[in-house]
Amino acid sequence: MVKLLKVHGSENKFFILDQTLLENELNDIELKNLAINLCKNILNGADGLLVIDTSENCLGKMRVINADGSEAKMCGNGLRTVSRYLSEKYQLDQFKVETLESDLSVQKAPDFYSGVPAFSVEISPISFKKTDLPFSYKDLDEMINEEIPEFIPEEKFSAVAVPNPHLISFVSDIQHDALNDLGQKLNSTNDYFPEGVNISFAKILDENKLFVQTFERGVGFTNACGTGMSATSLVFALLHPEQFDSNKDITVYNPGGMVRTNVKLNPIKELSEIRLIGNATFTHNLEISEDALHQNQLDDLNVEETGEEKDYQSFIKSIKE
Incomplete structure (x- = not known):
């Protein structure tokens, strides 16, 4: 059986799939179709699928598949949740995670609230150049204010x-x-x-x-x-x-x-x-057969709540008071 997580950073919601635990990894087409299905139909949906792969230089590699099946270069809220997952998996509080553009340093941060674990993650690289965005507007090489x-x-x-x-x-x-x-x-x-x-x-x-x-x-x-x-x-x-x-x-x-x-x-x-720096909340544990995952058949998902969302909502209440 394969285990997935439903997670969020500031209610930016994702599913996490650790491909390193599979007997056979999903190919790109399978990942795209799975992301679309999960984000549309399971547990009131999500904004994307976070895929963990092995990395030569870092503790793990994160890929971000958006709800429409496209792939993003990076995701800051998602990186916090992946960092927590890797931190608990390997019992480390500070390490690097590979993303499509760069290897980013991450570390456990003080809890935001009782029962609301937090992580601090590096956001980079930075570029204002029109070719890196890219954009085109008149003769601007940068668009600043x-x-x-x-x-x-x-x-x-x-x-x-x-x-x-x-x-x-x-x-x-x-x-x-x-x-x-x-x-x-x-x-x-x-x-x-x-x-x-x-x-x-x-x-x-x-x-x-x-x-x-x-x-x-x-x-x-x-x-x-x-x-x-x-x-x-x-x-x-x-x-x-x-x-x-x-x-x-x-x-x-x-x-x-x-x-x-x-x-x-x-x-x-x-x-x-x-x-x-922000929360890394795990809301649900999911379990499914690896074959069903490859076939994108999600009817037999076993789902269990973690109880962490109650603590997060208490945190939200505290910052509004």
Whole structure:
């Protein structure tokens, strides 16, 4: 029998499949079809499937298959949950995880709340170059605090890859319909972001305190986007130095809860450092035969709740009080 996990970071929900425990690994087509099925039909769905493979240089390798079957370069919220899984599997608190673009350092962090384990993960590499996002707009080589009336009149936008591509706008009020419209536009065939882009609207609440809502490429609206909150924190530090204290973490609220980010700016902005710190919650254990997994037949899943979601909801209640 094969064991899977249902997990979340700030209610950004995933299934975890550890392929190193299988007799025969799933091929890419099988993984895509499994991700679509799991994320649409099982336990009220999820935003993606996190696949753990062996790595030559790290404790493990993480692949991120989105709900639509596409593959993302990285996932900050997902990386925290994979880090917890590997930490418990190998009894280590600090190590590296291989992702498609880079090997990232991760470490166990103090619990966010009783029964709410947390991990701190590196977010990198960073690039503002149009070729790395990619984007095309007039003669811009970088898009930093630019008015783009074709997107939304009178709003300013910044684009950064971490390494997932992100478009960020600091707004006075987060308008769900406007974010949805722009997300649909830039993730359909368009002249600006030919490969699509994650879009975050951010509201500055106070010094080192933000609220971020993200429309995620390949998913749509998510409760939270780890790389989106990380990218937004970096742009916040660059553009709003009067409200950024470099000696403290940034608190980032989102529809699914709250994370912290730590930003260390470098005069060469691509060499800045970002860490994402937040919960790594396991909500369900699932069990199925390996043959059924290969056949993408999920009717005979055995599911057991862990009880951790109750603790997470207590944490959410505590930060709202």
